[in-house]
Amino acid sequence: MTQILGHNYIGGQRSAAGTVTLHSVDATSGEQLPHTFYEATPEEVAAAAQAAAGAYPVYRSLSAARRAEFLDAIADELDALGDDFVAVVCRETALPAGRIQGERGRTSGQMRLFAKVLRRGDFYGARIDQALPDRQPLPRPDLRQYRIGLGPVAVFGASNFPLAFSTAGGDTASALAAGCPVVFKAHGGHMATAEQVADAILRAAKKTAMPDGVFNMIYGDRVGAALVQHPAIQAVGFTGSLRGGRALCDMAAARPQPIPVFAEMSSINPVIVLPQALAARAESVARDLTASVVQGCGQFCTNPGLVIGIRSAEFSAFVALVSGLINDQPPQTMLNAGGLDNYGNGLKKLLGHPGIEHLAGHPQQGKQAQPQLFKADASLLIDGDAVLQDEVFGPTTVFVEVADQAQLSAALHGLHGQLTATIIGEPADFEQFGELTPLLEQKVGRILLNGYPTGVEVCDSMVHGGPYPATSDARGTSVGTLAIDRFLRPVCFQNYPDSLLPDALKNANPLQIQRLVDGLPSREAL
């Protein structure tokens, strides 16, 4: 098994200058694991940011093809992490081995997809307006635009995806693809996992001759603020709680130079169950919905936390069906004790609310999370009661019964921004409820028909984003290839001779990429 050193990763070196040590925990037993991790000192945090800044001019100037080699090499190293590694992740997170094996493939696949994006070249956003020397009243100079990486990016990983949203996850992949060196703050819930993934990234960096400092990682619960406030950091990627994400946003906005933060934070992912679907297939919907609610112990950003239906005998029967299924679900171990505490507290709020009724689920006690089902008055949604807008992270969901189609719209209007919304319906429903799609478009990043929001495909079209508080900036996505856009900015060259232009903008189009030339897409040489 790989050695776990527990030192910070700074500019290709390991560093443990501090005295505060951390330990990760066996998520199932609560037992402290043997490895010792060293919280980065303020000087180490600064050194990590400076190492990234030092790497930036070299790294961003590498050809996209070279950066693609690096990402592919990371993917290979991730795939090569074997059963020992999977066992470490499982121990730190209590997630099953099958899930971790799948997530490993997803994470390496994501790296390879960004390598493909780099080779495809559309991320450059190359645009050329050729000179018009004879234009009246003034000639037009030659103008060309492409995009470059913003600079060093600080990434904060999530507890719930120790691979795909962590050390080598989507934020890291998209930042590295964009030409931005990364300083990753290791998640305290899976530090041994983080260390092995960081080692994999550094092996890949070495194999592909990347500059020292292209990837850095620091340990510690109290290092985030100093990292975000360091002047070398130019953007932040974050996946986690609303409170944590908003705190980083506020810090970033208050810097002498404010920087963008892409925080994916809080979503209750409404599911709307329409009448004809209930008439046609209530049982399968109940089964699939319940599976989505309890999948991975409900620890998904896209976990369906709210289910809305229209009052009817069929909906009452459906609620009874789901209640029965929820009562049958076994308890599960959560990612960590803090998560279980939060889940318990969230349940208490729901249980204590006079407008909310407990429908199913065994009393929450012990070391595992008990699946739960609640039902809330529609008025809570329409009036914007905070309790329904707060994500309860775990295997629970709240049903809301609305009186009719008009009240359904009113309830949806009351929702905050979400990552996803789901409509379960038959063709006749879609005809009757045509207002839902335009309404939901204004609320969410992704709308699903007859599917379940858990399960986020990594592809060009995915949006894992949405209006606040789902994220801090609805213009981004943290899954899928569009994620690279968050870390790019345009630069324009005016009247530049061909030899001095970047390859993406040279007349001969040596990269053979598509460019917008005088207003038309083209792959031709000029």
Place this chain on the structure above:
Amino acid sequence: MTQILGHNYIGGQRSAAGTVTLHSVDATSGEQLPHTFYEATPEEVAAAAQAAAGAYPVYRSLSAARRAEFLDAIADELDALGDDFVAVVCRETALPAGRIQGERGRTSGQMRLFAKVLRRGDFYGARIDQALPDRQPLPRPDLRQYRIGLGPVAVFGASNFPLAFSTAGGDTASALAAGCPVVFKAHGGHMATAEQVADAILRAAKKTAMPDGVFNMIYGDRVGAALVQHPAIQAVGFTGSLRGGRALCDMAAARPQPIPVFAEMSSINPVIVLPQALAARAESVARDLTASVVQGCGQFCTNPGLVIGIRSAEFSAFVALVSGLINDQPPQTMLNAGGLDNYGNGLKKLLGHPGIEHLAGHPQQGKQAQPQLFKADASLLIDGDAVLQDEVFGPTTVFVEVADQAQLSAALHGLHGQLTATIIGEPADFEQFGELTPLLEQKVGRILLNGYPTGVEVCDSMVHGGPYPATSDARGTSVGTLAIDRFLRPVCFQNYPDSLLPDALKNANPLQIQRLVDGLPSREAL
């Protein structure tokens, strides 16, 4: 001449509920102009934001072709604003008629360019990943992505471009193109101009049957904060001072729901004059540079406020040449008395700094701005002295002589973010100073070779943006078609039947736009 009513524009109606009145001023004489304008009350500010929010669902759902008709109609109305209008603008701004006529054409041309973007359809960012039902271990659902407008946008115009960066300027044009209704805060320096342009926009809105509230305008010096803080506003465009822009950014970041602000604020636009260029053509460079410094009384965001050269007899002779030319430049009337005060104060700071020498220019006094030339120690740049980083808005520039090529790099490293940087050089210079382009790319939005930064072409490739404090978000541009990206966000549809998808994503590709289909650009039907 058109009647000037001075009431706020709210949801297609005029409103003057307040008691605070404002007057604009003849910029040349300082005389108060007869029209009375009514500062919007807090209720009117809210009503304007709500009118925009009311228009949003309808306006954003219009086809891009319909929005293009609206923009074209605005352009026609702008072009039809005649000599009376030009006279009003000249009176409010002291800008010459020829300049205003040119700016009118630029502003209408900008509207037409965004109409073209809408018809081109690349702004949709359409992406399709078709279902892979047989994929192992899990099938891939059909996923499709396009972009929609963020929602109502608040726009704050600039004093220095009363048309092109104001009521119907680039921020308004790009927001309207994106499908975002606008609430425009009229600039106090040209309220009669703003009123006539707003009337033109509303005539166009009526002709093309746009929803009431698609464009709103409020008067008042104290209405900006309430506008930015209104929950209906989803983004802000601003052109103006660093202090004003930063204040809006801070307000927007502190909202319960933070929103993006695109503020174009402060830039000193360094010009680097290289040795071979001086040897070859010092006189023409001196002439063209001086013309750029004093053009429009130096009231351009891209005014060259810093000129850097390497110590040599040729550079000394060049400095003497420019000094002579600056002494020959006539004083000019500024946009308003406040601008003249600011210019005077900026000059005082430069004159009072022990590291800065006054080289040329008649004493600043009276009602007009006197062009001035200064020279600063290179150490001020290298050490990041604030006085050199602050934009002095007006016809002045500061020369810096560096010892050698290494000191040139050090001086440029010390610069804050800029809209532009300019290199004046010969081919031999470019060979010798190859480090400049990658270095400047990290500092600016646009790099020019052998040109002058004043004069910002409106086209696809333009970047009028750059790192802080040039703008609040280096990922945007406020000139050129990429400006539309600031106001768009992606939405993903999963497993949607063709009939329910927006046209941009339907199988038949009825808009005949280019889309990214399964990773490849395509205009084909599916």
